Amino acid sequence: MRSALAGIVVAALVAGCTSDRSDVAVVSVASVSPTSTSPSVGGGTTAPEPSSAGTTSPDTEEPATNPTDASGPDTSGPDTTVADSTQLGTTAPNTGDGHSGVGDRLYPDLGNPGLDVAHYAVDVTYQPKSRDLQGHVELSITATADLSDFTLDELDLDVAAVTVNGKKAAFTATDPELHITPSKPIAKGDDFTVAVTYSTTPVTGRSPATDAGWFPTDTGAYTVDEPDGTRMWMPSNDHPTDKATFDVTMHVPKGLTAVANGTMTVHTSGADGETWSWKQDQPMATYLTQVIIGPYAIVDTTGPHGLPLSSVVLTQDKKLMQPFIDDIGPEITYFEQFFGPFPFDNYGIAMADSEPGLAMEEQGRSLFSREDFVSGQLGGEESLLLSHELAHQWFGDAVSPAQWQDIWLNESFATYGQWMWLDHLGELDIADEAQRNLDNRHDGGPPTGKPGIADLFSYDVYDGGAVVLQALRDTVGDTTFFGILQHWAQDNRFEARTSADFIELASKLSGKDLTKFFDDWLYASNLPDSFPN
Numbered sequence: 001m002r003s004a005l006a007g008i009v010v011a012a013l014v015a016g017c018t019s020d021r022s023d024v025a026v027v028s029v030a031s032v033s034p035t036s037t038s039p040s041v042g043g044g045t046t047a048p049e050p051s052s053a054g055t056t057s058p059d060t061e062e063p064a065t066n067p068t069d070a071s072g073p074d075t076s077g078p079d080t081t082v083a084d085s086t087q088l089g090t091t092a093p094n095t096g097d098g099h100s101g102v103g104d105r106l107y108p109d110l111g112n113p114g115l116d117v118a119h120y121a122v123d124v125t126y127q128p129k130s131r132d133l134q135g136h137v138e139l140s141i142t143a144t145a146d147l148s149d150f151t152l153d154e155l156d157l158d159v160a161a162v163t164v165n166g167k168k169a170a171f172t173a174t175d176p177e178l179h180i181t182p183s184k185p186i187a188k189g190d191d192f193t194v195a196v197t198y199s200t201t202p203v204t205g206r207s208p209a210t211d212a213g214w215f216p217t218d219t220g221a222y223t224v225d226e227p228d229g230t231r232m233w234m235p236s237n238d239h240p241t242d243k244a245t246f247d248v249t250m251h252v253p254k255g256l257t258a259v260a261n262g263t264m265t266v267h268t269s270g271a272d273g274e275t276w277s278w279k280q281d282q283p284m285a286t287y288l289t290q291v292i293i294g295p296y297a298i299v300d301t302t303g304p305h306g307l308p309l310s311s312v313v314l315t316q317d318k319k320l321m322q323p324f325i326d327d328i329g330p331e332i333t334y335f336e337q338f339f340g341p342f343p344f345d346n347y348g349i350a351m352a353d354s355e356p357g358l359a360m361e362e363q364g365r366s367l368f369s370r371e372d373f374v375s376g377q378l379g380g381e382e383s384l385l386l387s388h389e390l391a392h393q394w395f396g397d398a399v400s401p402a403q404w405q406d407i408w409l410n411e412s413f414a415t416y417g418q419w420m421w422l423d424h425l426g427e428l429d430i431a432d433e434a435q436r437n438l439d440n441r442h443d444g445g446p447p448t449g450k451p452g453i454a455d456l457f458s459y460d461v462y463d464g465g466a467v468v469l470q471a472l473r474d475t476v477g478d479t480t481f482f483g484i485l486q487h488w489a490q491d492n493r494f495e496a497r498t499s500a501d502f503i504e505l506a507s508k509l510s511g512k513d514l515t516k517f518f519d520d521w522l523y524a525s526n527l528p529d530s531f532p533n
């Protein structure tokens, strides 16, 4: 996710940047010893080398903060890192008996440790005029505990019927949980199906960290589900630790297009409207689910090494948005040198008919607001947004945070990728940018690695957090640094991991105990004044 405000700051930075491009250094990531049977990480790469000067920062603006982060970056100390469980419910994290909560510190109600969902088959009928959503979802699940009853996550859904293995089940829907009691208990290890029929008139504004869920527009809708919006339009095991494949079918009024993640499998058009089906057959966290409905065109092109690209633009925007579609290939080629092969079977961009300030790394197709690209010109702000969300496909989508408090694994990394791309374009100097943001960090702010719920999308997690990666790069060197990033994305593809897992990998590949380094940079409220080298 990326706020438009951050883009504006960078645009100002780009306008004022007069420094020369930094030199490039050639590093060989392949020289890093692999630690597992992961796919090859490729050969030589060209890395943007940080300038050692770092003294000509042209910009002294205040750091960007997400507009939804009302507290600002310096009003919350480390004491705010305990979740307020009264915000969305009081169910405590549990120990795996089939009740709610996988134990997320910031979102204790999300997920269910007794369920391993393999697949969601979703069927949604949506009427933009009335905003009426009728839904049916069938979940294919493996029980990871004995279950006499269990819960799914839901918020504001009117549940009409539930079946388990095709048999009617008792249920109560009490926000934020749908409690289900099957007619027969389910044993640990059993595979079973749950089908839920429901309806809702989607509303947003229920998430404590940011606005999330199903956003109606005049002609359709789109979803932005991070971190907990999916449960507002679909009963689900709504936590990134439980990834699954998806089939999504949508029925919409005649003339409208409906898009979800992955590849289109069915489109039929009749007197009563249009039906669109999409298949996402690579495991995906629920928060990366995409729905876009409206008068859109689907633009299919081909990316590097034959990668299918499928982008979505308003029908009248096809020409206007083509420069951004054309930019996808070069960006992927650039990032693959540093991050490893693109992690999914397809990619694209979707330019939604929305208010500006929308940017979300939905799996396999990043979502933006057309308003942020309406110039049709590929400038610094547009490049920032496009590269940030693309970098997330490796960092956030392929490997997701196992706790929402680990969100720096998404946002600091995507911000660092965005810096790399802008450095590559000559629009900033990555060392200057890192130093400027280190200087902008406020002592006493939330540690990058331990934000409170109000700081989940704050400056210290984005640009203020990317300085942690610059410091790591300075500490371990370019070759090891990019080796760590590649192994992180590839070895953990389709999984969710913790910050502790990242620290362990970084220590292993660098041959150094980096515990103190991460204590000083990731978990500290007051960072060192200067980078290690």
Ligand SMILES: [Zn+2]
Binding pocket: 001, 002, 388, 392, 410, 411, 414
């Ligand atoms: Zn982001």
